[in-house]
Amino acid sequence: MRIKARFQIARSEVLNFNFDISAEGITAIFGVSGCGKTSLLRVIAGLELHTNSTLQVGDEIWQDENVFLAPHQRSIGYVFQEASLFDHLCVKDNIEYGFKRASADSRNISVEHVVSLLELQSLLNKKPAFLSGGERQRVAIARALAANPRLLLMDEPLSSLDQARKAELLPYIETINKEMNIPILYVSHSNEEIGRLADQLIFIEDAVVKASGAISELLTRSDLSLAHRRQAESLIFAKAEKYDEDFQLNYLSSEVGTFLVPGKKLPPSKELRLRLVAQDISITLEEQINTSILNIFPAVIDELFVESKAQLTVRLSINKLPVLARITMKSAENLKLEKGKNVFAQIKSVAVLA
Amino acid sequence: MFTSADLTAFFLTLQLAFITTLILLILGTPLAWYLAHSRWRYKFLLEALIALPLVLPPTVLGFYLLLLLGNNGPLGYMTASLGAEPLAFSFSGLVIGSVFYSIPFVVQPLQDAFNNIGQRPMEVAATLGASPFDRFITIALPLARQGFLTAIVLGFAHTLGEFGVVLMIGGNIPGETKVLSIAIYEHVEALEYTNAHLLSASLILMSFLMLIAVYAINGRFRAVRL
DSSP states (O other): EEEEEEEEEESSEEEEEEEEEOOSEEEEESSSSSSHHHHHHHHHSSSHHHSSSSEEEEEEEESSSSOOOOGSSEEEEEEOSSOEEEEEEOOOHHHHHHHHHHHHGOOOOOOHHHHHTOOOOGGGOOOOOOOOOOHHHHHHHHHHHOOSSSSSEEESSSTTOHHHHHHHHHHHHHHHHHHHHOOOEEEOOHHHHHHOOOOEEEEEEEEEEEEEHHHHHHHTOTTGGGGGSSTEEEEEEEEEEEEEETTTTTHHHHSSEEEEEEEEEEOOOSEEEEEEGGGGEEESSSSSSSSSSEEEEEEEEEEEESSSSSSSEEEEEEEEEEEEEEEEEHHHHHHOOTTOEEEEEOOOOOEEEO | OOOHHHHHHHHHHHHHHHHHHHHHHHHHHHHHHHHHHHHTTTHHHHHHEEEEEEOOOHHHHHHHHHHHSSSSSHHHHHHHHHTTSSTTTSHHHHHHHHHHHHHHHHHHHHHHHHHHHHHHHHHHHHTTOOOOOHIIIIHHHTHHHHHHHHHHHHHHHHHHTTHHHHHTTTTTTTTTOOOOHHHHHHHTTTHHHHHHHHHHHHHHHHHHHHHHHHHHHHOOOOOOOO
């Protein structure tokens, strides 16, 4: 579903948020705290009105010079930072609130379905006051889904939870994304969540949308600050192929090649995301044979960008996929690295996000 | 025991309190909603005006209402020219007086209750497809139910005890304007202490029971502030 937006949000500084994306799966709205991510979500929902703005979602105009649909006229689900359940209604009535108000022909998802998806069967008759933080947020997500929205908006839905609850809730969000054909706009400033969930990014910096598009591309673009961070990283999608019990080693196949990752056995069915931190990748001109490093791939240098007098970032193309490596200027000079040169990327560590 | 005149006064008082509370709920709910949500700079002027009956001697309120409702007052003149009964020294006049007299006791608890709900539940309901009226009925009203209970009990109880306003604009017409407090006053004037005791004690008991209900349900009594 295409989302075309031009927002002028008047705050202490004027935020100019323009983007045009094809929203499928999870699109993360990403930026530092206070950059206006939440405001962006609120204007998309119609909870805030700013003039000189337009918004088109699919074939519907939600806002332009002449039109402004009120929030209740927009087919959205909104999950706020805090669960914000209706305290006077039990869990079931909370979930049914939006469902009852959805038009009959838009009701593709039943209340029973969302209840089972978020595993709320045992809580249906409870009042929100008797739920834990994680349970409350699950009910809030179920309630938003049961409204059968065309677009699901989530504003840092995990930020009010502790680390353990976060880990519990993340799989639910992945399941929703997989099982339901609802595009999700997901506000977050957490690298971890973005890396794990997002298919696309809307990247906000300096009061504008700097770029929007596929996450693996945006993370490695030299014109964006993401690739220049100390923790610059690349994202690779992979699948567990086989497992070597003797060495407790996973063989993960990806478009880059097969990664060997030690650890517990990873489920073969799941799509895995591998995070490659730029600082953990080194470059050699010849393929090293007598080395402790397991993951070595032939690569072509795509672009070199200087970070400082000491360091530079190399964007490698491994089987046409972009991977960043952060090395010293001295090594770059020693190896005479330049665009188009064939090298080998040695990947010292791989983090599996799952 | 109660004389029949006392019983008449008793039921007249209940009737007055009931009608007054009903009118105050109808008028006070939108007013309280407005006060809770308006961002008007000079909103405090309106709030101060509504709190006035808390500090004014009821006779002052009664005096100006008398001028307003009397045959020479603008409202009295209007009703007279329409051929209606004069408002001063009538039950209707008493209702109008009581509404002014008890307004803060209804509006303030409601305003507090609406404030306490906050914007968030209403925003959530909006994103779930509820129109403004729908979410007022299904979210705001149930969430403000304690405020409503407090408003009803306080509005009712406060009207029960009114004296000064009635004295000024109601007088002492049995079955029309002679309410409990006036009846008690009369008994005391006539040195009928037994009758005065009976009425006073029942008024104390009734008010006490109602306030117990408010305290018990609200935990703390913060409904009316100045």
